[in-house]
Amino acid sequence: MIIDYLRYVAFAGRLRDFFERDLFDYVEPEATTGQHLRFAPEYIEARLGWRGQTIVRDLHWDPHARDLIFEELKEKIGVAIVTDGLARDQFRRSERPPTHLYVELRAPQLEIIVDIHPRHWSARYLNRGSYHKTPVIYRKSGPATGSIKFGARIQEASRARNVHGTICGVFCVDTRPVFALTCGHLLRPGSEVAVEQPRRIWQLHLGSHSACLGKTSHHSIGEYGEVQKIVETRFDAALVKLKEPAALSRYGESVRAAAIKPISSLLQEEPVAFRGAGRPQDTLARILAVTVRKSIDLFDGGKLSSVTDALMIGHRQPMYILLPISRPGDSGAALRQGVSFAGSVTKENQWYGMIVGGDETSAYATHAESLWTWAAEATNNHNLEFAFCELQSAWTSAN
Known part of the structure; x- marks a missing residue:
């Protein structure tokens, strides 16, 4: 259930050699489009009940x-955290992703998922393999795609109007x-950025128009090329320096x-939600x-890059058919806390990450903690505060 434990096993623990070296004993480099790690569903059910939702409910209902x-959860799945905690106090892009240090009292049952490109799929992949009993x-599953099409609210001023994405939120200073x-793939460094605004007279909606948001001031995007060793966290993100910061009030609705x-507090099976700017309501996910x-x-x-150390997001309920969880325009959407399967939550303003793209069924999100640290380092300001932003009603024309 503990996401950070999965990261430890993949990046520093007993399965590190599989992802860095032995993967290609199981699949050709050109055939695989992704690799993931999860707790085996039957293990979660046996140890924690139906998809571990009792733990999720308790954490949401009684945050104190x-x-x-968490101690009860660690005991049930058979792990413990080393006393000295994280090896470093913050994320560094040039280093291996940091995790807590874990001791396996009894090794939890995990599953490695290897994505195979549809054009390389064959009957051999219908059978499970095994790596040191895992x-x-x-x-x-083909490569993920950046969801940048019609229906969202942000774009480069010089690009076609049908190439859009979503604003995740804003960083505030004082x-x-x-x-x-x-997302970085929506914008180029130094580009002028436009945001779509609604035209309204009182409550009457009269279409929309574009207004200047600002200029791309900081930019990050994954490297291109073949599958390589896991040596750093890769993600794509962009910061837009707002043209008129005063146009948004932090305390406004x-x-x-x-x-x-x-x-370190994320759980597999935890409910989350996100909303692309073109969607009328939240997409519930887990x-x-x-x-x-x-x-x-x-x-x-057709030119592939890669994201590493990300969250795999899926449908709230198991699906019998292949149906994407993310849609065109969702790139950049904030991943937030969702309503629990087991009841309501006490707090709904927690930021989990940012949607980068999706494939046939899943979406992929960069961790909020990594994004904040990147932004703090890029701007040389560690006093940034993050806020969700609903641009449909917040912005006034800059003209």
């Missing part, structure tokens, strides 16, 4: 008992919104201060696994 509940499951956050959800590596075609041109 979080430490005790099952290896093959999944037919309560003033200064930077907007979105359209800008809501958010708490960063620590990676955390399925840790994505160790996923190939992604950010520009729909």
Whole structure:
């Protein structure tokens, strides 16, 4: 259930050699489009009940008992955290992703998922493999794509109008919104950025028009090339320096201060939600696994890059058919806390991460903690505060 434990096993623990070296004993490099790690569903059911939802409910209903509940969870799955905790106090892009240090009192049952490109799929992948007693499951799945099409609200001013994405939120300095956050594949460095605004007379909606949001000031995007060793966290993100920071009020109804959800507190099967700017309501989802590596075609041109150390997001309920969880325009959407399967939650302003793209069924999100640290380092300001932003009603024309 503990996402950080899965990250430890994949990046520093007993399965590190599989993802860095032995993967290609199981599949050709050109055939795989991604690798993921999760707790075996039957193990969760046996140890924690139906999809572990009792633990999720207790954590949501009684946040003051979080430490005790986590200790109970660790005992049930058979792990313990080394006393000295994290090896470093913050994320560094040039280093291996940091995790807590774990001791396996009894090794939990995990599953490795290897994505196979549909054009390389064959009958051999219908059978499970095994790596040091850990099952290896093959999944037919092409590269993820960056969801940038009609229906969202942010775009480069010079690009076609049908190439859009979503603003994740804003970083504030001294309560003033200064930077907007979105995906790096939506914008180029130094580009002028436009945001779609509604035209309204009172409550009457009269279409929309574009207004200047600002200029891309900081930019990050994954490297291109073949599958390589896991040596750093890769993600794509962009910061837009707002043209008129005062146009957004942090305390207004359209800008809501958010708490960063620590990676160490995330759980597999935890309910989450996100909303692309073109959607009328939230998409309810859940955390399925840790994505160790996923190939992604950010520009729909066949040139693949990769994201690593991400969250794999899926449908809230199991599906009988292949149905994408993310849609065109969702790139950049904020991943937030969702309503629990077992009841309501006490807090709904927690920021889990940002949607980067999706494949046939799943979506992939970068951790909020990593994004905040990247933004703090890029701007040389460690006093940034993050806030969700609903631009449909917050912005006034800059003209």
